[in-house]
Amino acid sequence: xxxxxxxxxxxxxxxxxxxxxxxxxxxxxxxxxxxxxxxxxxxxxxxxxxxxxxxxxxxxxxxxxxxxxxxxxxxxxxxxxxxxxxxxxxxxxxxxxxxxxxxxxxxxxxxxxxxxxxxxxxxxxxxxxxxxxxxxxxxxxxxxxxxxxxxxxxxxxxxxxxxxxxxxxxxxxxxxxxxxxxxxxxxxxxxxxxxxxxxxxxxxxxxxxxxxxxxxxxxxxxxxxxxxxxxxxxxxxxxxxxxxxxxxxxxx
Amino acid sequence: xxxxxxxxxxxxxxxxxxxxxxxxxxxxxxxxxxxxxxxxxxxxxxxxxxxxxxxxxxxxxxxxxxxxxxxxxxxxxxxxxxxxxxxxxxxxxxxxxxxxxxxxxxxxxxxxxxxxxxxxxxxxxxxxxxxxxxxxxxxxxxxxxxxxxxxxxxxxxxxxxxxxxxxxxxxxxxxxxxxxxxxxxxxxxxxxxxxxxxxxxxxxxxxxxxxxxxxxxxxxxxxxxxxxxxxxxxxxxxxxxxxxxxxxxxxx
Numbered sequence: 350x351x352x353x354x355x356x357x358x359x360x361x362x363x364x365x366x367x368x369x370x371x372x373x374x375x376x377x378x379x380x381x382x383x384x385x386x387x388x389x390x391x392x393x394x395x396x397x398x399x400x401x402x403x404x405x406x407x408x409x410x411x412x413x414x415x416x417x418x419x420x421x422x423x424x425x426x427x428x429x430x431x432x433x434x435x436x437x438x439x440x441x442x443x444x445x446x447x448x449x450x451x452x453x454x455x456x457x458x459x460x461x462x463x464x465x466x467x468x469x470x471x472x473x474x475x476x477x478x479x480x481x482x483x484x485x486x487x488x489x490x491x492x493x494x495x496x497x498x499x500x501x502x503x504x505x506x507x508x509x510x511x512x513x514x515x516x517x518x519x520x521x522x523x524x525x526x527x528x529x530x531x532x533x534x535x536x537x538x539x540x541x542x543x544x545x546x547x548x549x550x551x552x553x554x555x556x557x558x559x560x561x562x563x564x565x566x567x568x569x570x571x572x573x574x575x576x577x578x579x580x581x582x583x584x585x586x587x588x589x590x591x592x593x594x595x596x597x598x599x600x601x
Numbered sequence: 602x603x604x605x606x607x608x609x610x611x612x613x614x615x616x617x618x619x620x621x622x623x624x625x626x627x628x629x630x631x632x633x634x635x636x637x638x639x640x641x642x643x644x645x646x647x648x649x650x651x652x653x654x655x656x657x658x659x660x661x662x663x664x665x666x667x668x669x670x671x672x673x674x675x676x677x678x679x680x681x682x683x684x685x686x687x688x689x690x691x692x693x694x695x696x697x698x699x700x701x702x703x704x705x706x707x708x709x710x711x712x713x714x715x716x717x718x719x720x721x722x723x724x725x726x727x728x729x730x731x732x733x734x735x736x737x738x739x740x741x742x743x744x745x746x747x748x749x750x751x752x753x754x755x756x757x758x759x760x761x762x763x764x765x766x767x768x769x770x771x772x773x774x775x776x777x778x779x780x781x782x783x784x785x786x787x788x789x790x791x792x793x794x795x796x797x798x799x800x801x802x803x804x805x806x807x808x809x810x811x812x813x814x815x816x817x818x819x820x821x822x823x824x825x826x827x828x829x830x831x832x833x834x835x836x837x838x839x840x841x842x843x844x845x846x847x848x849x850x851x852x853x
Contacts, residue, residue: 497660498692498750502757503680504709512705516696593696593737 381563386570389563399552399571406541406548407575409465410533413472418526420473421480428481429488429518430510442481450475450536454543463544471540476529483525487518519594523587530583534576549575604636607760607793608657613666615652626652628819630666632812636760639787639794641804644814645852650797651765653814657795658684658763671760680710683759687766689746693738699725699749700734706756724752727786744775751786761793768803780806784832801852805845806834813851824851 364383371380381389393399428435428442450471457474461467491514499513541550549568556564587595615627626649634640642650655661656668659678668675670682678684686692693702703721712720725731728748730741738746747767754762768776784807787794798804804811805828813824826848834841 492691494691501678501684502706
């Protein structure tokens with residue numbers, strides 16, 4: 350209750366500071382005051398414009414994120430478990446992971462055009478390396494003692510892998526997914542600014558060209574809310590479904 | 602005591618690394634352990650006790666010499682020789698409750714499901730964790746976690762318990778209680794126990810025979826001391842005290 354109060358207080362103070370800065374310190378055209386931003390937002394909500402952009406951006410993030418996680422978990426498990434695969438691929442991964450999704454935009458546009466595929470690819474790219482590295486680390490750090498204990502109880506290789514190693518790695522994988530999700534929401538924006546005709550990033554770009562700072566702020570605010578809400582939802586789902594795998598981190 | 606030979610270790614040498622980095626851990630270990638016997642391996646830290654235990658368990662292979670279990674060479678770990686670790690938090694599956702940890706052992710042992718409830722009930726009662734069957738390892742005390750590890754081991758009906766300083770991380774009072782508890786389990790089930798420790802008092806309290814290992818490199822069993830005293834033992838008792846002093850002198 351107290352935390353909720355402080356949270357609300359923090360937001361209210363932020364809006365007050367914003368209002369003050371835009372009207373007293375700076376030019377209201379450069380920093381549109383919150384009231385103006387909300388006034389701009391209402392018709393955009395009423396005619397559904399903002400939701401169209403949000404839905405498109407969300408769909409791109411979802412496709413890229415889900416495929417990226419799936420591929421990264423499969424490969425990451427192999428990297429963590431099979432030494433030869435790790436020796437062969439680790440150097441390449443260590444180099445490629447410095448190519449952020451933004452750095453890949455120009456080539457993605459040439460490869461896939463400005464359609465949906467290029468955005469899927471860019472989100473996939475960003476998600477893949479983050480989840481991959483976390484999954485590999487999690488699998489590698491599954492305690493040897495735990496695996497040996499299972500082995501001498503009679504567990505087969507496959508049972509040790511499925512019932513001991515994977516659950517031991519779960520907290521690492523989930524943490525990687527959470528970071529990757531935040532990064533997806535960040536990298537979808539430049540992708541849409543540079544190569545799209547829809548989505549939140551496109552809304553930003555279009556408003557900038559037309560010098561509509563109020564609409565830019567609506568888009569920025571939307572990004573904040575979208576990222577925050579999706580992260581909270583992710584945490585709730587994890588708490589519901591995986592809490593027994595997550596809660597023991599403090600123990601070991 | 603006086604049963605048939607269960608584990609026979611002959612001229613076991615074990616070295617790690619290669620060429621210049623080669624480290625000779627064990628140099629000619631000979632040891633015969635009879636069915637139902639309680640043997641302590643006692644020696645200073647780093648003398649290769651755990652290395653020897655890992656070889657007995659089948660986690661590691663001897664560089665030279667042979668280890669036979671029931672007359673056949675040991676090839677890998679198996680549920681007839683269950684290893685018991687000091688770090689119970691790592692050895693247990695922290696995402697499973699006490700009951701589920703035992704169930705895991707029954708599952709990998711391929712016991713028919715109809716028998717599970719009876720066995721789970723039996724072993725948890727034996728270690729006094731019946732009322733805590735739904736708790737997770739993180740909710741159990743250190744001593745309770747060790748008892749859960751014993752329950753899980755008993756569920757797969759091993760012939761030998763290999764214990765690697767199992768009570769080393771417990772406080773002195775809990776350790777004493779665990780000694781009484783372990784002896785009771787041993788007397789009731791007739792298991793063979795190989796118990797690694799660097800604590801002289803612990804060895805004199807528990808063992809039928811104390812095998813003293815020399816400090817490495819090239820550790821050997823330098824002395825075997827039979828402890829033919831009735832249990833429970835009181836270290837203040839003159840005959841126990843004499844053995845304690847004798848062992849102390851050997852290790853000095």
